[in-house]
Amino acid sequence: xxxxxxxxxxxxxxxxxxxxxxxxxxxxxxxxxxxxxxxxxxxxxxxxxxxxxxxxxxxxxxxxxxxxxxxxxxxxxxxxxxxxxxxxxxxxxxxxxxxxxxxxxxxxxxxxxxxxxxxxxxxxxxxxxxxxxxxxxxxxxxxxxxxxxxxxxxxxxxxxxxxxxxxxxxxxxxxxxxxxxxxxxxxxxxxxxxxxxxxxxxxxxxxxxxxxxxxxxxxxxxxxxxxxxxxxxxxxxxxxxxxxxxxxxxxxxxxxx
Amino acid sequence: xxxxxxxxxxxxxxxxxxxxxxxxxxxxxxxxxxxxxxxxxxxxxxxxxxxxxxxxxxxxxxxxxxxxxxxxxxxxxxxxxxxxxxxxxxxxxxxxxxxxxxxxxxxxxxxxxxxxxxxxxxxxxxxxxxxxxxxxxxxxxxxxxxxxxxxxxxxxxxxxxxxxxxxxxxxxxxxxxxxxxxxxxxxxxxxxxxxxxxxxxxxxxxxxxxxxxxxxxxxxxxxxxxxxxxxxxxxxxxxxxxxxxxxxxxxxxxxxx
DNA sequence: CGTCAAGAAAGTGTCGACACTATTGCGTTC
DNA sequence: GAACGCAATAGTGTCGACACTTTCTTGACG
Numbered sequence: 001x002x003x004x005x006x007x008x009x010x011x012x013x014x015x016x017x018x019x020x021x022x023x024x025x026x027x028x029x030x031x032x033x034x035x036x037x038x039x040x041x042x043x044x045x046x047x048x049x050x051x052x053x054x055x056x057x058x059x060x061x062x063x064x065x066x067x068x069x070x071x072x073x074x075x076x077x078x079x080x081x082x083x084x085x086x087x088x089x090x091x092x093x094x095x096x097x098x099x100x101x102x103x104x105x106x107x108x109x110x111x112x113x114x115x116x117x118x119x120x121x122x123x124x125x126x127x128x129x130x131x132x133x134x135x136x137x138x139x140x141x142x143x144x145x146x147x148x149x150x151x152x153x154x155x156x157x158x159x160x161x162x163x164x165x166x167x168x169x170x171x172x173x174x175x176x177x178x179x180x181x182x183x184x185x186x187x188x189x190x191x192x193x194x195x196x197x198x199x200x201x202x203x204x205x206x207x208x209x210x211x212x213x214x215x216x217x218x219x220x221x222x223x224x225x226x227x228x229x230x231x232x233x234x235x236x237x238x239x240x241x242x243x244x245x246x247x248x249x250x251x252x253x254x255x256x257x
Numbered sequence: 258x259x260x261x262x263x264x265x266x267x268x269x270x271x272x273x274x275x276x277x278x279x280x281x282x283x284x285x286x287x288x289x290x291x292x293x294x295x296x297x298x299x300x301x302x303x304x305x306x307x308x309x310x311x312x313x314x315x316x317x318x319x320x321x322x323x324x325x326x327x328x329x330x331x332x333x334x335x336x337x338x339x340x341x342x343x344x345x346x347x348x349x350x351x352x353x354x355x356x357x358x359x360x361x362x363x364x365x366x367x368x369x370x371x372x373x374x375x376x377x378x379x380x381x382x383x384x385x386x387x388x389x390x391x392x393x394x395x396x397x398x399x400x401x402x403x404x405x406x407x408x409x410x411x412x413x414x415x416x417x418x419x420x421x422x423x424x425x426x427x428x429x430x431x432x433x434x435x436x437x438x439x440x441x442x443x444x445x446x447x448x449x450x451x452x453x454x455x456x457x458x459x460x461x462x463x464x465x466x467x468x469x470x471x472x473x474x475x476x477x478x479x480x481x482x483x484x485x486x487x488x489x490x491x492x493x494x495x496x497x498x499x500x501x502x503x504x505x506x507x508x509x510x511x512x513x514x
Numbered sequence: 515c516g517t518c519a520a521g522a523a524a525g526t527g528t529c530g531a532c533a534c535t536a537t538t539g540c541g542t543t544c
Numbered sequence: 545g546a547a548c549g550c551a552a553t554a555g556t557g558t559c560g561a562c563a564c565t566t567t568c569t570t571g572a573c574g
Contacts, residue, residue, distance in 0.1 A: 026340065027528070053555070062529045063556090064321070071325050075332030077425070083283065084535050086556060099422040106367040106423075114359075165356040166363075168334070169426070284558070310525070319559045320526090341565050343526060 027061045032069035034059060039078050039089060040179035046091025050079065076172055097180060097232060098225060104173045105221040107166055108154060109214035112201075114161035116210035123160050124205050130156055131202050138195055143185045147178065150185075153198060157205075183231045184224060193223065284318045289326035291316060296335050296346060297436035303348025307336065333429055354437060354489060355482060361430045362478040364423055365411060366471035369458075371418035373467035380417050381462050387413055388459050395452055400442045404435065407442075410455060414462075440488045441481060450480065 035055065038044045050070065056063045070087045073079045079087045090096075115124070134149045141149070151174050158167045197220040204213030292312065295301045307327065313320045327344045330336045336344045347353075372381075391406045398406070408431050415424045454477040461470030 049555095051555075064528055067325065067557090068328050068527095071328045072332050075329050084556060085537095099420045102371075102420055103422045103426065106363065110363040110367075163356045163359055164353075165360045169360065306525095308525075321558055324527090325557095341526060342567095 026065070028065040028068045031055075031059055031061060031065045032072055035066075035069050036073060036078065036175070039073070040175075042179070044089050046089050048089045049085070050087040050089060052086065077176060097177065097228060100173055100177050101221060101225050101228065104170065104177070105218050107169055107173070108157065108221065109217045111158045111161040111163070111166045111170070112205070112213045112217050113210040114163060114166075115157055115205065116208040116213065118162045119160040124208070127153075127156055127160060127205055128202050131198055135195060135199070139192075143182055146185050147182050150181075150194070151178075157201075180228055180231055181224075183234065184227055194220075197223070283322070285322035285325045288312075288316055288318060288322045289329055292323075292326050293330060293335065293432070296330070297432075299436070301346050303346050305346045306342070307344040307346060309343065334433060354434065354485060357430055357434050358478060358482050358485065361427065361434070362475050364427055364430070365414065365478065366474045368415045368418040368420070368423050368427070369462070369470045369474055370467040371420060371423075372414055372462065373465045373470065375419045376417040381465075384410075384413055384417060384462055385459050388455055392452060392456070400439055403442050404439050407438070407451070408435075414458075437485055437488055438481075440491065441484055451477075454480070 035044075044050060052063050052066050052070070056066045059066065070079060070081070074081050074087065078090060080090050081087050131153060134153075138146065138149065155167065155170060155174070158170045161167075197216065201213055201216050201220065204216055292301075301307060309320045309323050309327070313323045316323065327336060327338075331338050331344065335347060337347050338344050388410060391410075395403065395406065412424060412427060412431070415427045418424075454473065458470055458473050458477065461473055
């Protein structure tokens with residue numbers, strides 16, 4: 001069932017981020033990317049136990065790189081490890097997602113303030129340029145591109161804060177909520193508001209209006225949260241009831257610690 | 258040199274935290290704790306390459322659990338992995354430390370605000386009780402206890418924020434700066450200010466004065482930063498020049514990306 | 515005397531195998 | 545017929561070995 005992971009998955013996945021520790025095109029790295037993709041696309045379902053042997057067979061490598069990848073994913077919060085029972089897919093319950101968005105909001109607004117204090121004028125201008133370069137065709141891009149551009153925008157703010165730890169944190173959060181953001185982006189209702197938000201944020205940055213910009217960011221992120229809840233329900237429904245979307249009452253999955 | 262890791266290290270290390278994924282008393286977990294202890298105590302020196310075979314010999318296990326532990330530590334930022342060259346101890350340069358403290362400050366003040374908004378009265382009271390229970394003997398405890406109590410205090414605030422992601426982040430940050438905090442605690446100059454800080458923070462919590470409490474926390478943390486810089490210098494000196502503390506000019510270590 | 519190259523040594527990345535733990539299925543007993 | 549325990553199965557945790565890469569050593573050449 002989880003067999004036959006698409007083998008072309010190792011290339012296009014790491015769109016944007018991960019300012020962390022880098023690796024090469026090892027088996028281990030490849031496994032990490034593929035498994036993470038399986039996770040964010042719900043090919044591996046929330047709450048499910050991960051069978052290392054199956055995975056190693058379907059990826060064509062031994063269990064060692066699989067386990068290394070899973071350990072890494074456990075540190076990043078994608079999966080959890082119960083001692084002699086194995087790795088489990090951590091189900092992002094609704095609250096879990098909201099917690100993540102809240103953390104993101106905290107970090108981003110803090111990053112914005114720091115950027116206002118510290119960044120060079122030329123750097124602020126880079127942010128402006130970045131946004132202006134993509135704003136025109138923004139709505140017309142495919143979802144993956146929109147997502148990458150959006151993440152890039154926010155990551156750039158984090159970078160201009162001058163604190164690499166913030167960048168790392170944000171990148172890690174992004175990876176965990178990427179799947180839901182992609183779903184959201186496909187609800188076209190949101191794009192317009194997103195564009196005006198970003199423009200307003202850039203404007204605040206140019207003025208170095210830390211308070212207002214931070215507030216805009218908070219609102220920008222929190223605005224998406226309600227839509228997120230619906231998107232999450234849709235996603236879970238799609239996962240647990242791929243065809244018959246009828247009896248959604250009985251689907252009481254997504255229970256997590 | 259790094260041989261003979263103290264074998265009694267697996268018990269007392271995990272003082273406080275790690276609300277993350279849990280494991281058992283596996284070899285892997287044991288290795289993780291021991292290696293992390295070696296790292297925070299500078300037994301493994303910043304910038305140094307970590308020899309897996311040596312480590313596995315000195316811990317009496319094979320390389321597999323060693324590598325799992327190192328992967329975990331890499332995700333947490335303690336070490337870095339260069340593809341075919343191995344794991345390296347990430348040297349916490351001065352800026353790196355300041356970045357971490359800044360992140361900590363951001364998260365803690367945000368947590369305080371959220372706690373003020375959300376926590377039950379009884380929970381706030383738990384914070385008050387926690388602090389009152391330890392404040393009397395605070396100064397007289399051994400450093401490790403003081404450190405654990407201090408971390409516990411701040412972690413409790415994070416818990417009362419109601420956002421487990423904040424707890425996890427803070428726990429992870431704590432682990433990375435623990436070594437320097439321990440050194441700081443041994444400079445007795447600081448205790449007094451710390452005690453009054455904590456008391457003031459509790460007071461603000463009881464009044465649910467989010468703004469003031471967050472400000473106090475920021476100051477409380479930033480206050481330690483200048484002391485931290487000196488403490489870091491001392492620590493590095495001790496590490497790289499264990500006996501002859503004379504020519505500190507030539508020690509140009511702690512260079513990091 | 516310094517530079518470079520080839521070979522030797524050391525070290526990482528991955529594998530298959532085995533021991534031990536958890537789980538499942540079956541038969542026994544009340 | 546249900547609960548319990550026991551055996552069989554499935555799955556994780558760890559090991560030692562080997563291939564391949566990097567690093568060090570040695571020796572030849574300019």
